[in-house]
Amino acid sequence: MPLDKLLVVLFRPKYAENVGSVARAMLNMGAAQLVLVDPQGYEMDRALPLATVHARHILEGARIVSTLAEALAGTSLVVGTTARTGGWRKGLLTPAKAAPEVLTRLHEGGSVAIVFGPEDRGLTNEETSLCDQLAMIPASPQCTSLNLSQAVLILLYECYQLALTRPFEPKGPPTERDASFEERQALFASMQEALTAIDFLKDQNAEYWMLPVRRFFSRFRLRRNEFNLLMGICRQVRGVAARAQRAAINDLPGSIDFSEK
Missing domain, CATH: 1.10.8 (Helicase, Ruva Protein; domain 3)
Structure with missing residues (x-):
C-alpha cells in the first residue's frame, strides 16, 4: 500500500471514541500505523465500536508513547496540523499542497508523520516547532475547527488520491539519505x-x-x-x-x- 510508512500521530487525544474513528478513517485510506502520544484516559473498549471490526487491527497495533519526540523518532518529514494562523504559523499548506511532499518522501523509502493535536486546543507553538511543515484545512470562518477523525480523513484522502495517480516506481537508494x-x-x-x-x-x-x-x-x-x-x-x-x-x-x-x- 502506498501509505504503509505514513504515521498518523495523535498528540494527547482526549476521547477514545475519536481514536476509534481515526482508525476507521485510516483503514479507508490505506494507512495502518497509528501512534498515540500520552492519550488521556484511553480505553480500547470505547474506541473499538467506532473503529468497527475492520479497523480493529489498527487499534491493536497502535504504539503508545509518552512524548512527541519519541513518536517522531526516525521520520524524515513531519507535517503538523493547525486551525490557527498568524504569529510564527506562516507558510501553511493545504492538504492538497502537502500531499506531493508526503508521497515523494514515502516513495523514496522515508517515513513520514502527520501530527494532530488535542481536540480542544490543537498543537501549541512548542509542539509545532518539532514539525517541518504545517498544514491547515480551509473551512468556513464560522467554524474553522474540525472533528479529529474528519481532519485525519481529509489529509489522508489527499495523499491517497495522489498515490493512485502517481504509482510507486522502485528506485535505487539515494546517494545521501535525509537527516533524521x-x-x-x-x-x-x-x-x-x-x-x-x-x-x-x-x-x-x-x-x-x-x-x-x-x-x-x-x-x-x-x-x-x-x-x-x-x-x-x-x-x-x-x-x-x-x-x-x-x-x-x-x-x-x-x-x-x-x-x-
Missing part, C-alpha cells in the same frame, strides 16, 4: 547554542526566537552530509565565541592571563 528527526533536532539545539554564543539570540526565551530559524530550514530537505557540515560550522562558531570571551576577560584591568605560553 533526531539529527534535525540536534542541529537546531547546536545552532541555538551557537547563535546565543554570538548574541544573535538572547538567553531569555531563546527557543521562541529560534522558531523562524527552524521554519527557514524546514523549507528544504536537509541531507545527512549537509547536517554534518552545519554541525561542524556550529562547533566552530561556539569555539570562536568562547575564545573571544576568554580574550575579553584577559583584557580586563587586573585580570590574569591563564593562557599557555
Whole structure:
C-alpha cells in the first residue's frame, strides 16, 4: 500500500471514541500505523465500536508513547496540523499542497508523520516547532475547527488520491539519505547554542526566537552530509565565541592571563 510508512500521530487525544474513528478513517485510506502520544484516559473498549471490526487491527497495533519526540523518532518529514494562523504559523499548506511532499518522501523509502493535536486546543507553538511543515484545512470562518477523525480523513484522502495517480516506481537508494528527526533536532539545539554564543539570540526565551530559524530550514530537505557540515560550522562558531570571551576577560584591568605560553 502506498501509505504503509505514513504515521498518523495523535498528540494527547482526549476521547477514545475519536481514536476509534481515526482508525476507521485510516483503514479507508490505506494507512495502518497509528501512534498515540500520552492519550488521556484511553480505553480500547470505547474506541473499538467506532473503529468497527475492520479497523480493529489498527487499534491493536497502535504504539503508545509518552512524548512527541519519541513518536517522531526516525521520520524524515513531519507535517503538523493547525486551525490557527498568524504569529510564527506562516507558510501553511493545504492538504492538497502537502500531499506531493508526503508521497515523494514515502516513495523514496522515508517515513513520514502527520501530527494532530488535542481536540480542544490543537498543537501549541512548542509542539509545532518539532514539525517541518504545517498544514491547515480551509473551512468556513464560522467554524474553522474540525472533528479529529474528519481532519485525519481529509489529509489522508489527499495523499491517497495522489498515490493512485502517481504509482510507486522502485528506485535505487539515494546517494545521501535525509537527516533524521533526531539529527534535525540536534542541529537546531547546536545552532541555538551557537547563535546565543554570538548574541544573535538572547538567553531569555531563546527557543521562541529560534522558531523562524527552524521554519527557514524546514523549507528544504536537509541531507545527512549537509547536517554534518552545519554541525561542524556550529562547533566552530561556539569555539570562536568562547575564545573571544576568554580574550575579553584577559583584557580586563587586573585580570590574569591563564593562557599557555
